[in-house]
Amino acid sequence: MRKFSFFTLLFLLGAGIALSLMVGTLPISFDELISVFQGNASRTHQLIVVDFRIPRMLVALFAGFGLAISGYLFQTIMHNELADPGILGINAGAGLTVLYYLGFFAVSRAAWVLPLIACIGSLLAASLVYFCGHQKGRLAPNRLLLSGIAVNAGISALTLIGTVRASKDSYQFVASWLSGTIWGTTWQHLAILIPWLLFLIPWILIKGKELEVIFLGDEVATSLGIKMKRAQLFFLSAAVCLAAVSVSVAGSISFIGLIAPHIAQIFQRKKNNRNLLMSGMIGGLLLLYSDILGRVILPDGEMAAGIIVSIIGAPYFVYQLLKKE
Template sequence: MDVFQQNASASKELIVFNFRFPRLLVSLLAGAGLAVSGYLFQTVTHNDLADPGILGINAGAGLTVLIYLGFFARGENSWYLPLIACVGSCGATCLVYYFGRQAERITPNRLLLAGVAVNAGISALTLIATIRVSKDNYQFVTAWLAGTIWGTTWQHVFLLLPWLICLIPAVLLRGRALEVLELGDEIAVGLGVRLKRTQLFVLICAVCLAAASVSIAGSISFVGLIAPHIARQFTGKKNNQTLVMTALIGGILLLFSDILARVILPSGEMAAGIIVSLIGAPYFILQLLKKS
């Protein structure tokens, strides 16, 4: 409170406004972006187990960002880093779609299996790239791959914020079409929804949200899986209210994980992505057993 009342020392103000506050905002924004991305993937694929991390979208973004940071970057992160992540995410999306389609149709189970396979393959390439990275960048790259938010600054906030400001309202404007899409492809077509165009728009938004979030916060999985499920417990169905609730829960989940990662060790801190995985992996297995 002393900081906001301007009664704190210069060192405390520096810590709060230059280190803690940007880190808090990045946690909220990245968590919201990953959560909304998972919500959109689950809506389009009609699969409640879909998640950008499980489908390989995060891995594709992580690979291209890793290659850039490890071999080409000089100095601070560039403003086009999210675009580099989008290239990797789009490539992973194309692979998942190619291997997941069956007779020109997308089946949820086949898409999930294709995503797991693509994720495994890209993860192997990422490991090889990590081995080949220089010693100076190795520690930073491994921490980034674990999903750490340590060291984020106001520059990272301004890198991520425009993507959410543009994409989430655009998705909300298509909220009615998303509600109809949830009823099934055949019903959506019968009710006048332009199916292919709507699916393409939603997929592009989901890929860009996941890529931008991963490029700033690192490779974090399961946020996009957990947040939509929790949101539907409050709203009961998928609509714009659920989407907003999903964004809030995703941001709070990643923020809570980051805070827990900072205090769980007596010295130093753990990556927030590890905490999210410890929460998300059992949840994913439980949902998978319920689906079976």
Template sequence: MENAVDFSIERKRHKRAIGVMIVLGVLILVAFLISMNTGYIRLSPADVVRTLFGFGTSKQNLILFDFRLPRIVISILIGAGLAVSGCVMQAISRNALADPGILGINAGAGLMVMLFISYYPSTSAAPVYLLPVLALCGAGLTAALIFSLTFKRYRGVMPTRLLLTGIAVAAAISAATIVLTLRLSPEKYQFVATWMAGSIWGTNWKFVLSLMPWIFVLIPFVFYKANVMNVLNLGDLTARGLGTPVSREQLLLLAAAVGLAASSVAVSGGIGFVGLIGPHLARRLVGPKHQYLLPASALAGMLLVLVADTIGRWILQPSEIPTGIVVAIIGAPYFLYLLAKSK
């Protein structure tokens, strides 16, 4: 009887999770279509359809295929990468406030990219495919520093200590970044300032191709580890009792999370809060089981970044607000709300 009840509850959860993901997918599609019609030079829905099917003018093809579509695709990839990265970090640390931006991972990746831009002769000629690798080095070193300061031999990773250490390291890295900007030329300073605000600056298909391998390899790997994350949420002692090699799995998942965050930051700048809001919204909608939570987090992150980028391009035309600022306007109050609720 109990098995039948449990099966019925699980089936309802499964149906609800599928329904939520379908709704999020539809909302992403709607935002995608609206974003293609949004910009300084307006394309009507009919113009977009004609251009997509190869009947647009050369000007319409240039606007849609060379400017808008790459940026939309990058927004979607970045949203998925940052949200899944945040979800993994929350599972590893068992801390609902963990996020690659708050913990300093984004700042570490950004510092390495900024160092490269500072000493490279021309920002426009910077090798696109090298930036995610440099960002990964910076993010990896930052993550190693934070976890070495947080980890205790017999107690593992302590959630409160992790959060406070991450905030302190992020503040130190941000201060170092600001100091380094003082030696930049005016044009490089303008680029770095925009990048730090969270502007999606990589807006051509080369940046899409540089980001896709990281997203399409690491996200399926994380999804494959969903059961491991479910066990890790039970606590280190319970996980070890169930035969899970906790330290090894935490290290693998951390490496995946850092890779996702770093590759996203390399082309998006310092966009924060996506890794916090996406998993939290998904958890409220589909529950804590990672088989549903991870894909729902990815979809929520996609929707958040795509909508924020569309608003940023539309609200102050012909100028635009960096996507990171729009996300921060949404995310900062939500973070304070979560901090107030946490025990």
């Protein structure tokens, strides 16, 4: 079963990469794609594939990977299968700061500025949720989830208020960003995302045994010598940073962090590092294929990848909610 699931994911990854590079406003055949990598293609095809589609494909893969790992951490720490970065206000916080920056303070749209602004918004929203999620000096998982929903609603209201004062261009950009359009399509945006993954993922894997023990329950983890406050703070901080940097580059994508760990659980039932990495890989594939579908589903233009993910994720969230009752 493990070998089958691994080769299935590997096949889907290869097919997704090829489709992502071939599909778009200007379709490119497989032969033309091979010519690009051989250096024999026209300058137009070279520009489209190398400068636009490869960065976009990699951003979708890595952002989906980061969001899925973030969801996995939230679900494990909070002992709640419905936890997701989007539900906890991280996406809304990023959207709010991007809107107000573009509407009132924007002096630069350099590749690194907007992701930085979005990350600040995500971290501020997460800090508020973390503060509200404490009860009697301890982190209460259910209280944390409810705090996230409340903060999400409040920030969404502030975002709507902010759109009244925003310029037409700023409003259109933020509306596109909030719908989950993968806007980070350059090598500079990829350079913002990858260092975070390279720094955080190894640390999370090193502490993977702690995460396995926490999954068994807070009381069990404490009895086995895990310092819960420090462990919770580390994993929650890592989850927030992964989600923040992912949405700052890819746009406001919800439900990846909810769905991917559940799918991984089908193939790899034990909660360990292998399950965590499989969750990440499934998350990357979900966002990659959503982006591909968004490009072909409409005859003119394209649909945001976030909308495709939400079409899948919202019913699944309701199903999980009903199943828990």
